[in-house]
Amino acid sequence: MAKLEEYIPIVGQSIIDDLRLLAKRLEGKVVQHINSTAVGGGVAEILTRAVPLLNELGLNTKWDVIKGGEQFFEVTKKFHNALHGRAEEISQRDFDIFMEASAENIKGVDTYGDIVFVHDPQPIALINKRAENKWLWRCHIDVSNPNQKVWKFLMDFIVKYDSAVFSAPSFSRRLPIRQFLISPSIDPLSDKNKELPQDLIDSVLKKYEIEKDKPIITQISRFDRLKDPVGVIQAYLQVKKYIDCQLILAGGSARDDPEGMQVLAEVKEKASKDKDIHILLLPQNDIEVNALQRGSDVIIQKSIREGFGLTVSEALWKAKPVVASNVGGIPLQIKHKYSGLLCHSIDGAAFAIKQLLNSPAYARKLGENGRENIRNNFLLTRHLKEYMLLFLSLYHPEDVVQL
Amino acid sequence: MAEIIKAKEVFRFHTRLHLTELTGLRAINLSQLVELIREVPGSSIYHHTHRFLQQHQYLSPEPPNDFAYWVSEILGEDELGERLSSIDTINYSTIRSLRDRIIATIEEYLRSNPLAKMKFAREGEEFYFIKSVSFILPTDYTANNLREFTDILKKVTIDSIYFHIFESRLRLEKNDNDFSNWIGNSVGNKSLAEKISKLDPYTHTLEGLRGNLVYMIERELSR
Numbered sequence: 001m002a003k004l005e006e007y008i009p010i011v012g013q014s015i016i017d018d019l020r021l022l023a024k025r026l027e028g029k030v031v032q033h034i035n036s037t038a039v040g041g042g043v044a045e046i047l048t049r050a051v052p053l054l055n056e057l058g059l060n061t062k063w064d065v066i067k068g069g070e071q072f073f074e075v076t077k078k079f080h081n082a083l084h085g086r087a088e089e090i091s092q093r094d095f096d097i098f099m100e101a102s103a104e105n106i107k108g109v110d111t112y113g114d115i116v117f118v119h120d121p122q123p124i125a126l127i128n129k130r131a132e133n134k135w136l137w138r139c140h141i142d143v144s145n146p147n148q149k150v151w152k153f154l155m156d157f158i159v160k161y162d163s164a165v166f167s168a169p170s171f172s173r174r175l176p177i178r179q180f181l182i183s184p185s186i187d188p189l190s191d192k193n194k195e196l197p198q199d200l201i202d203s204v205l206k207k208y209e210i211e212k213d214k215p216i217i218t219q220i221s222r223f224d225r226l227k228d229p230v231g232v233i234q235a236y237l238q239v240k241k242y243i244d245c246q247l248i249l250a251g252g253s254a255r256d257d258p259e260g261m262q263v264l265a266e267v268k269e270k271a272s273k274d275k276d277i278h279i280l281l282l283p284q285n286d287i288e289v290n291a292l293q294r295g296s297d298v299i300i301q302k303s304i305r306e307g308f309g310l311t312v313s314e315a316l317w318k319a320k321p322v323v324a325s326n327v328g329g330i331p332l333q334i335k336h337k338y339s340g341l342l343c344h345s346i347d348g349a350a351f352a353i354k355q356l357l358n359s360p361a362y363a364r365k366l367g368e369n370g371r372e373n374i375r376n377n378f379l380l381t382r383h384l385k386e387y388m389l390l391f392l393s394l395y396h397p398e399d400v401v402q403l
Numbered sequence: 404m405a406e407i408i409k410a411k412e413v414f415r416f417h418t419r420l421h422l423t424e425l426t427g428l429r430a431i432n433l434s435q436l437v438e439l440i441r442e443v444p445g446s447s448i449y450h451h452t453h454r455f456l457q458q459h460q461y462l463s464p465e466p467p468n469d470f471a472y473w474v475s476e477i478l479g480e481d482e483l484g485e486r487l488s489s490i491d492t493i494n495y496s497t498i499r500s501l502r503d504r505i506i507a508t509i510e511e512y513l514r515s516n517p518l519a520k521m522k523f524a525r526e527g528e529e530f531y532f533i534k535s536v537s538f539i540l541p542t543d544y545t546a547n548n549l550r551e552f553t554d555i556l557k558k559v560t561i562d563s564i565y566f567h568i569f570e571s572r573l574r575l576e577k578n579d580n581d582f583s584n585w586i587g588n589s590v591g592n593k594s595l596a597e598k599i600s601k602l603d604p605y606t607h608t609l610e611g612l613r614g615n616l617v618y619m620i621e622r623e624l625s626r
Contacts, residue, residue: 012560014558014559014560015560017542017560018418018420018560018562021418021540021542022420022538022540025540144527166425169425169531169533170527170529170531172425172426172427172531173427174427174428175427178424179424179425179427180422180423180424180425181423181424181425181533182422182423326527326528327527331528335472336476385420386422389420389421389422389536389538390422392538393422393536396538399444399446399534399535399536399537400446400536400537400539400574400575401536401537401538401539402539403538403539403540
């Protein structure tokens with residue numbers, strides 16, 4: 001795992017100094033993160049990297065995981081989908097299962113932290129054992145259009161917390177508690193984002209039989225309708241009429257996801273007649289994803305819905321010009337015409353790709369701006385800083401805090 | 404070369420780190436926008452007129468404020484967008500007076516362009532009102548004279564420069580920026596202080612501003 005020192009060449013000494021300054025103000029406090037899994041998923045990924053760094057800063061940071069049986073996690077998966085706005089049948093039995101498992105966790109989990117930081121809905125009911133300590137609830141889900149039944153159920157818990165944290169302004173709603181905007185982040189030193197030598201990038205392209213003789217457009221996403229891979233192919237075909245180019249659609253394996261398999265089959269069918277479309281299944285191969293992004297001329301992210309869209313951050317960090325849908329957290333990362341191009345349709349995406357391929361200097365400028373935007377706003381170091389400010393806000397209710 | 408004058412008081416550099424607080428308030432058209440601009444706390448007006456400056460400080464100067472950006476890019480009201488982005492923020496010494504100017508600009512525009520009220524943002528593109536919570540911390544850097552001051556200026560974070568130039572003046576309602584105050588009153592160099600006061604910081608990137616300040620002070624020192 002990377003040490004703080006290793007971030008200095010990327011973000012500068014002063015940013016690390018600021019982190020140390022903040023950690024000092026939290027001396028003596030114990031921060032306890034609680035979520036539902038130690039491995040897998042974005043929350044665990046961020047905590048895996050953030051917890052050791054916070055401890056290195058001198059902030060006593062712990063991480064505990066709740067327990068739950070198969071039924072409990074089936075219910076919380078349903079909640080997750082319903083909060084994302086998908087139609088789900090939620091019965092009273094589901095709520096009962098949730099409460100039974102929560103009661104067990106309330107008994108079993110020691111909430112010893114001065115600050116208890118609860119992630120996502122699974123452990124939300126732990127708030128019922130709050131004592132004199134401070135409690136935070138971090139929502140990592142797009143709740144811009146949630147199922148009302150589930151949201152109302154969760155609200156009974158949310159209002160008991162000191163503050164809530166969301167990833168995008170559109171996810172916020174009027175709440176009787178303070179709510180903060182903290183975006184997720186990428187780690188510039190992880191396999192997915194670290195610098196790669198050109199020969200490694202070339203060898204990955206070669207492995208997948210991708211020639212460098214024509215521009216490469218790439219979307220990295222699992223095969224899911226919400227990522228609109230078929231729309232990406234349609235946009236590519238429109239571009240192809242004018243510019244000879246190739247398309248990479250790369251994402252994780254969809255073997256255990258029946259809908260994903262169907263989407264993959266449709267995508268393959270659409271792509272079958274075009275040898276310049278490369279459909280790649282890359283199960284958890286971060287280095288190869290990194291190489292494909294770096295080897296591309298334009299990155300596209302034509303999602304229909306998006307929580308935050310960290311693949312956009314990853315592409316911008318590599319100074320790639322990006323065309324992405326104006327949904328979820330994407331507009332936070334791309335200011336249209338400043339650090340990338342936003343689109344609302346297949347035609348719009350195609351037009352933007354053509355613009356970028358035909359104007360390399362403009363594309364380069366957008367990519368460079370994009371990289372700086374990520375450096376300033378979406379790297380792990382910013383995330384650590386905001387978490388510490390969030391902890392301090394629990395003890396300072398005012399808008400201007402003199403420390 | 405001018406003699407190095409010891410300041411009457413030491414200048415301690417501070418830094419300002421901010422956390423973004425959500426209000427849950429959103430506007431879908433110009434009428435709602437102006438109504439909410441009237442109601443929201445000053446820290447929200449401050450956020451939307453200064454956020455771009457800090458978040459996108461690597462971009463070219465003339466950073467638009469969030470209101471101008473939304474009005475132009477989302478509602479397509481370019482003329483109002485231009486009027487809002489050209490509000491001379493440096494002329495306002497309080498958030499209150501800046502807020503009044505923004506409201507007057509939108510209302511004036513709506514009076515002569517009533518059809519603009521009919522434009523609505525699409526779902527997901529509404530204007531979300533946000534607040535800035537500032538945490539101000541002293542750093543270890545102190546200056547006793549202009550030479551030390553400029554050496555430190557070269558290495559402090561842009562957050563520190565931002566605090567002393569923008570936030571201290573407008574949000575803490577001091578009449579001038581901290582640098583001019585110290586150089587004028589404590590170092591006693593009124594003309595340099597005035598030159599820095601006259602700089603319109605809103606038309607520079609923060610790194611550009613740093614470069615300009617260093618240049619002005621070093622030129623003064625080399626006289």
